[in-house]
Amino acid sequence: MKKKFSFDIHTELPHDLGRTGTIHTPHGDIQTPAFVTVGTKGTVKAMTPEQVAECGAQVVLTNTYHLYLEPGDAEVAELGGLHKMMNWSGPTMTDSGGFQVFSLGAAYGNKGIGKISRKSQTEELLLPEIAEESEQPKMARIDPNGVTFRSHVDGSAHYFTPEKSIEIQHNLGADIIFAFDECTSPYEPLHYQKEALERTHRWAQRSLEYHKKFCPVRGNSGDNSSHATVEPLQALFGIIQGGRDERLRKESATVLSEMHCEGMGFDGFGIGGSFEKEDMMTAVTWCNEILPKEKPRHLLGIGEPVDLFGAVENGCDLFDCVAPTRIARNGAVYTRDGKINLNNAKFRNDSEPIDGMCACYTCKNYTRAYIAHLFRAKEMLAATLASIHNLHFIIHLVDGMRETMKSGDFVNYKKNFLTQYEK
């Protein structure tokens, strides 16, 4: 018998919002806080599901937009759903496509624009002529009702509405799905953030309504009365936006907390959108102080070690991030002494493992010099070995946060790690 979606809180930090807990899903439990591995197209790049599991991954997040484009959500459903198709039996999540509104929209054609801005850049980039600087036509166009995407695969046009996004996510069949939102650029001015937030709220309501109406359910067989218990097979998380503005963030957290459809609210919340690096955690805290304590909170797209500590401490339960796997493919790996780039000349004859204290498959068996050679030789194994290490590193870093929150040693754990990592 599959378990219904639910969330239990076990321990809480005495002076902060942080907590440990368990999220129950039809495909198993997630011990929180937990790092969510990103496998956008239904695969964690360069890794087999067995390797992903071996790294300690509890849950994998894939992407609605990418799977809709290829192989198509109907095809995924025909292949038995996301879990079966990708041979991942644990919990899964799907992002709604809301991030692609940003990455194919405001950020398109300019890899210098990310969702995290630096204080030093924000002001100059807010200048309209710079913010609008884009040689390439945008691949996403927003209107009040939805977003027109131009496929990055073949250029074809596709229209996403909240209903469309949720419909696709129903077909994909992940355990936790997200409302369709607009991830705004950190360089948009306040009036735009406000306008986008109102739009995202309307879309959240529509996502919820569509989900309430059409989510696949598990009925209570043998009970034909009007009180038959019917449980949705998928949980829906609403997404807080509001950029770097305190008033908007708080408003968003309040609105989404209270949002409901025929008595049904969101099962949990995502905190999305853009941040300024220097006060990301302030923004996260604005949200978490308002969001209902008894529901899980997912900080979308955040995953550098420093940020993870801050997010956990301030009450986030889940985090997904492409950083560990993406930077791995590009030659960068985490160590307790900070990030290193294996493409640097100095690692060509370094016979140490990436991190001497790391228990991952890569560190147990290979040297920096060998992996550096694989990168230079453009061998696929380089990406695999580096991804295994980075994923293991980040997942276990968060696992350590969970364990030390339980044992009461979180503060020391954080201090010790960051002191060594940032020295």
Place this chain on the structure above:
RNA sequence: GCGUGGAUCGUAUAGUGGCAAUUACACGACGCUGUAAACGUCGCGCCUUCGGGCUCCGGGGGUUCGAGUCCCUCUCCACGCA
């Protein structure tokens, strides 16, 4: 020996008589936070107070206001013919 091509920044290439050098790879560094990303940006003769300065296209001569680019010659390489 004769003939025909060649010789350009580590390698392979582009190159018009004009204020002096293209592209790729390699090399060096940096960046990457709900994946457009096994990717991107910058650097790659020397010096720089970042304005610029100096030196460069096998060697040596020459023509020209000016030559990697034209002429002569030498060296080396490739191919062909003896």
